[in-house]
Structure formats: structure tokens, C-alpha cells
Amino acid sequence: MCGIVGYVGHRDAQEVIIDGLRRMEYRGYDSAGLALVVDGTIEWRKKAGKLANLEAELVEHPIPASHQGVGHTRWATHGGPTDVNAHPHLSADGRVALVHNGIIENFAAIRAELEAEGITFASETDTETAAQLLGREIARSDDLVAAMRAVVARLEGAFTLVAVDAHTPDLVVAARRNSPLVVGVGEGENFLASDVASFIAHTREAIELGQDQIVAITPTSVTVTNFDGSEAETRPFHIDWDLSAAEKGGYDWFMRKEIFEQPQAVADTLLGRIDDDGQLNLDEMRIDQAELRTIDKIIIVACGTAYYAGMVAKYAIEHWTRVPCEVDLASEFRYRDPIITKSTLVVTISQSGETADTLMAIRHSREQHAKVIAICNTNGATIPRESDAVIYTHAGPEIGVASTKGFTTQLIACYLLGLYLAQVRGTKFGDEIASLVAELEQIPAKMEEVLKRSDSVLELARDLIDEQSILFLGRHVGYPAALEGALKLKEIAYLHAEGFAAGELKHGPIALIDEGLPVFIVVPPQGRDQLHDKVISNIQEVRARGARTIVLAEDGDDEAVPYADTLLSLPVVPTLFQPLLAIIPLQLFACEVATLKGYDVDQPRNLAKSVTVE
Ligand code: F6R
Secondary structure (H helix, E strand, O other): OOEEEEEEEOOOHHHHHHHHHHHOHHHOOOEEEEEEEEOOEEEEEEEEOOHHHHHHHHHHOOOOOOOEEEEEEEOOOOOOOOOOOOOOEEOOOOOEEEEEEEEEOOHHHHHHHHHHOOOOOOOOOOHHHHHHHHHHHHHHHOOHHHHHHHHHOOOOEEEEEEEEEOOOOOOEEEEEEOOOOEEEEOOOEEEEEOOHHHOOOOOOEEEEOOOOEEEEEOOOOEEEEEOOOOEOOOEEEEOOOOHHHHOOOOOOOHHHHHHHOHHHHHHHHHOOOEOOOOOEOOOOOOOOHHHHHOOOEEEEEEOHHHHHHHHHHHHHHHHHHOOOEEEEEHHHHHHHOOOOOOOEEEEEEEOOOOOHHHHHHHHHHHHOOOEEEEEEOOOOOHHHHOOOEEEEOOOOOOOOOOOOHHHHHHHHHHHHHHHHHHHHHOOOOHHHHHHHHHHHHOHHHHHHHHHHOOHHHHHHHHHHOOOOEEEEEEOOOHHHHHHHHHHHHHHHHOOEEEEEEHHHHHHOHHHHOOOOOEEEEEOOOOOOOOOHHHHHHHHHHHHHOOOEEEEEEEOOOOOOHHHOOEEEEEOOOOHHHHHHHHHHHHHHHHHHHHHHOOOOOOOOOOOOOOOOOO
16 A cells, blocks of 8 residues: 655666656555655655656656655545645655655644644645654754654554655665565665565665664665664565566556466466475475474464455365364454464465555464464565565566455465475375375466466456446355455456355345346366255256356366356366366456456556555
8 A cells, every 4th residue: 555665876766766656556546746856955746646647747847857756656544635645745844755655643643743833734644744743853853864763753553654855965764664665775776665566677686674664775875773773684685576577568457467477376386395296395484393283273364365365275274184274354353352372373365465454463363372374475575574484475576456366376375385284284195185286286277278268258248348236156165266256346347246155145145136137156066076066056046036147167067057158167176276267267357347347457446456554
């Protein structure tokens, strides 16, 4: 939520900042702005709406060249998405400019204090409080780092702040608490950003920051200290993907590109984690095997799409390990006072590694002495850093706001974890594990096959474009797949969609079925799954009431064919792995409906990619 950039160096700062904001616009697109230091003054432009509005403003009112500045793309929290509320915010005397990601919880009290001192505020934002406070502090100390240290000592909440001072050339200063920030290390230049995508065009060397740290960058130095002024520990890392991964590569949308990247992404998640004899090798897990044998309960915690991946994981993990497994929405988890002991294993799933609720769930679990394993896609993010162990999904950057390859690679990581636990705890024989692993290794090729069959999905999207509501049904792991299919359609096509457990239909939702209502149904494998025939009955029930059925069934499922108004066939896989394939037509369907409706697929309204506030 909100993308932040800071730059100092030999390039044109405006170009670097605009380019960085463009690559982070998925984090928020309610407004965009920048502030540059030009000859001892701050020049700033900011505009409500997408980055294009800011670019137009800069053409109309250009800023002279500068080599030092900050930029921001906003997902509004306090104050509507207007020009005035857009960042950067300046101190009343115009000396400092500041951008912010997060929420300053005690802003009202500080604002009242500053107003009592005669400072006039221009906006309704919590951020301006920090800008005005910084202005007051720098007037006292004439030192941007010291002033920032004084500001953060007053703030409560989650924040990344990045600021420049008109009187201090060649310096950008940032502070971070519970909100993302990475440093990009260049030659004669340095970068600050919410996400490495912002500076990947210029450098692949980065530094991960810890909590409660202040970083000062000049063209030739990066100095990190803790909020209390002591020297801080940081971790340099190399970014293992390049610029092409952060570009559309000929696709109309990042989302479509990411859907088509899934075979490769899934192969990358599996890479290096399977021995020659088909056993799991998760050496990167920093949790002792002896400790994993003492686990008596697993709780999976995540939000949104990652939560649905967790729902699938529960079926697999319980089946393979016989350890009871619960799945919680991270936003509910700690408020329900969950039973956590030191023999509970908490598994969090997060593509971004920055989701605030998931992070809070980790902290809560560790306070109760549980071990936490994170499944995450983002190197250097807060969630993996605060967990006991991490399984990276290695999916490459996911830029489309709607998660696609994030979901399927999370599923793969969950399957790997489940099988690893079964291996360590001896609940599956080695050959059983090897045979499941062999099935997983075939998934990329089977995903390619599903993608080749996508024409019928595109045709279906054209047919259903004017529908008002669409239902998705499934049972067992088909149920979370149905929920995820419905979520895709809601979030990018703004179309009412609901996912239901097919067995629950008769307990209420069947009343929604009306003549012609489209219903997608995920059918479990024929012959090998006890639920197959029950789902076929569920299809007949909705069809008898006039529903138009779109049936996702495996190749050769002759019993499903007569009840399918449209059949989307899937290659044969074990039941537990079916969501990996079933979700692809549902992702493509949502992407195509949204495209046909003329919506911005990559930047759906009201959403942001990474939800860094609770
Ligand atoms: C939906 C979507 C969201 C995220 C959720 C969690 O397409 O992307 O529901 O899955 O916000 O995000 P992460 O995985 O970054 O914690």
C-alpha cells in the first residue's frame, strides 16, 4: 500500500523517480507526487489519480533538473484521494518534503499540538503531521537525520517516511517501522523504495532494513542506525531477477503475463527442493527436524488469495501428516485468542511478505513461543525476516494486483511443506512421497496444456460479459478453488460472484439459482475420488433449476459431460493437486471479462497490491 521512492545520485532525479513510481503503481494509484531539491529549494508537483496525471502536470509545469528527491504513489487512508491530500507533504516553511506509507495512529494529538503552536495544515492527512513535525525539528537542529530521529520518537503506528531537506544537498533520509523499505545500492547513486522493482533498472544490489531503523543515503554512502542512534545491523542481498521480469513482455496486462508464467513459476518453486530419490530437501528451513516431530497442531494464517491457498493446504497437510491443521484469516486470528503452545507450528502465507495482519499474527504466535514458518515470494520482506523459517516461492515479481502465480506457487510450497513434514515425521513411506513428488514435477507441463486450451475460456467470457452474478461451486480442495475463482472475478471485473461448498447448496444458496444463472463447478477426479458422484448430483440440482453450468472436469470424465453446458477439461492429476490446474481457466476468465468490460485489470479500483495497514 503506497509506493515510496527516494533517490540521490548522478542521474536526473525526476526520471528515476517517475520510472520507479511506474513500477510500483500497483501498490496504490489514488494519487502520485514528487518533490525535488533544486538550488536550495523544494520543487514539488502532485496530482490525484494515476501516475499519468502527474506526468501531464510535469509537462505543463516542468521542474528544473535535480539529482535528489522523493516520490509517492498513494492508496488513500486518511483524507480522500485529492490533489491536496496527495504526497509529498511539506513543512509550513517549505523547507522539508516528506512521503509516507502506513498509518500514524496518534496524528490527531500531534496535529493539535502543532496547530496550537500556530502551524497551519494544508491537508487532512496523518502524513502532514510528520512533515510539520519534521519541519519544526529541523528548524531546531539543522540536521535531517537528527530531526527524523526526533520525529519517529513521537509517532505511533506503522510508517515508512522518506524526506529531503532544501538546505541539505545530496542527502535523502528515511525511517521505517512496520512498513516496507529497501535500499538500492548503486555506483555514485543510491535508492530507497518500498519494493526493489522500483530500482531494478539501475541496480540489483540491495540492503534489507530491520525494524525501527533510520537510513541516510548520499550518492556514495548508505548509513543505517537504529531509532535510538545505535549502529544497526543490515543484510545486503542480490536481486535474483532482472528488469524483463518487471515488464509486460508483449502482454496487454501483467496479470495475463503472470497467468502464463505459472508453469515456469511452479517449476522454480520446485527447483532444488527434490533429491534424486524423490525425497524432499528443504535445507533452507531453519527449524530443527527433532522440533518438527514434536508439533501437535498446525495453524495456517493468511489473507485473501493466500488464505485460500492455506485452505487447500489444510486438506493436504492433515491427510499426509495426520497433524490437526486449522486455517485462519490473519485479520481474525489474534482477536479470537487462538490456542497456541510451543508445540504449535504456525505457517503464514504471503506473496508480498508485508501484509500487516499476517505480520501481526506472526508476532502474536512467537510471543506464545510457537514456531513460525513463512511461505513468501519476496526476498528481504518483513514477514520472512520475522519468522523462524521461510520457504520462498521464487515466483518472480507479481505486479498485477490480482494474485495468480502467487497462488499456484504458494500451493506448491504448501505441498512441499506437507510432504516434508510427512517425511520427517514418518507418516508416509518414502515411495509414497516419491510418487507424489513425481506428480508435482509434471504440473508445469500440465499447466501448459491448460493454457493451450484457453480459447474456450475467452469465448465464454464474451458470452457472459453482461451477467450480473456468477456462482462457483466445489467440494474438498475444489471449494477453495471456487472461492478463489469468485474472488478473481469480484476484484478485477467488479462482478458479483460467490464461491460455495457444493454440499452446502441445499442449506440456503440454492435459492439464488435462477434461469440462466452461470455456475462454474469444479468436479473432483472421476473414479478416484469419493466426492465425484456427489458433485455430479450437485450439478444436476442447479441445472434442474435453470442454471447454466460451466463444468471443470478432468479429461475423460464421461459422467460430467451430459450436465455441462460448457465443459472446461483439465489434465488428470491427484485430487489434492487439482486446484493448481482448475484455477487457471478461472483466472483467465476473470482477466478476459475485465478486459472486455474495459477495466484496468492490473490496477482494479480501491485495491492495492500489498496491504500494509490493518
Ligand atoms: C487477491 C489478492 C489478495 C492477497 C492478499 C494477501 O488477488 O492478491 O487477496 O492475496 O492481500 O496478500 P499477501 O499474499 O501479499 O500477504
